């Protein structure tokens with residue numbers, strides 16, 4: 001069935017290899033139609049177009065602009081000169097799809113873009129947060145690699161997996177050049193992508209999935225920024241609630257390493273303290289020996305590990321306050337066998353999918369492991 005907003009005439013050309021989707025030009029609501037604003041509810045600004053003042057036609061001083069509300073055609077005194085209908089008029093910047101290195105497809109600027117410029121609306125199916133949760137489980141079960149859900153507000157999520165526009169190709173960066181902004185357009189909340197700085201033609205357009213990303217699986221971030229958070233949306237509440245996930249089947253998403261373990265442990269909100277040794281912000285638990293020789297980081301096999309930890313080896317668990325510090329520490333102390341140790345114990349819990357470990361299982365495991373090695377374990381507030 002064709003919904004309003006689906007692009008009937010303009011079948012978009014996709015480069016070879018892009019998974020097809022239904023191109024839409026405005027959000028699609030599953031259970032209702034677009035709102036029809038009552039006349040009383042229409043926000044009318046006080047701008048009047050003055051030919052000698054280009055700023056007069058609903059630019060920065062406009063009351064509607066100041067409240068992130070678009071003017072309504074036919075009600076704005078500036079008429080066709082009104083500059084505050086960019087979502088409605090789809091005044092998008094020129095962008096182009098391109099193949100990234102390791103992050104699937106991405107979107108780049110196909111013209112120079114000015115700081116603050118509207119680039120594109122993020123369009124998709126608007127669904128409730130509950131429906132989004134269910135969908136993300138379904139997508140995960142079907143091993144859908146890419147996630148296209150983004151929160152619209154506390155109750156609604158935009159899902160552009162099946163229906164969307166080119167904004168769905170925006171990749172994440174921990175140091176992005178674009179940001180999302182919410183606007184009220186004809187009574188509906190809509191999500192726009194805006195440039196945070198001047199962007200030159202040919203540069204990739206990125207946003208931070210930080211708080212808003214609504215994803216099912218944990219994906220290793222490949223943005224390459226110095227301040228990288230290691231996982232996509234890692235700081236979002238939803239990530240913390242739902243994504244205690246361990247996924248390494250796909251090397252694009254994970255390459256097994258102790259960093260994964262570290263981050264995973266830190267999400268479990270436990271700090272494990274050593275009986276006799278401490279190290280700055282984080283601690284290395286060393287139950288019986290502090291001179292244990294571990295495998296080198298690169299020696300750890302990628303993919304699932306079924307190997308039991310060697311008998312007699314000291315335990316070690318690390319929780320970091322900063323992923324950068326943790327990373328350095330892992331390399332220094334060659335802590336990859338932690339990863340190997342955690343696997344068999346978690347597998348004992350008999351989950352259908354051993355790559356997905358709920359927090360309570362992880363927490364139990366950490367406690368059990370700590371007492372096994374006489375290591376002190378304290379619950380702390382997540383330090384990330």
Ligand SMILES: C[S@@+](CC[C@H](N)C(=O)[O-])C[C@H]1O[C@@H](n2cnc3c(N)ncnc32)[C@H](O)[C@@H]1O
Nearest residue numbers: 103104105146147168169170171172221222223
């Ligand atoms: C909204 S889609 C972006 C478009 C996607 N690259 C594609 O090919 O369709 C989000 C997905 O892209 C990938 N992705 C985006 N940013 C990434 C990053 N910084 N590192 C690794 N993967 C990333 C992840 O698979 C994520 O689930």
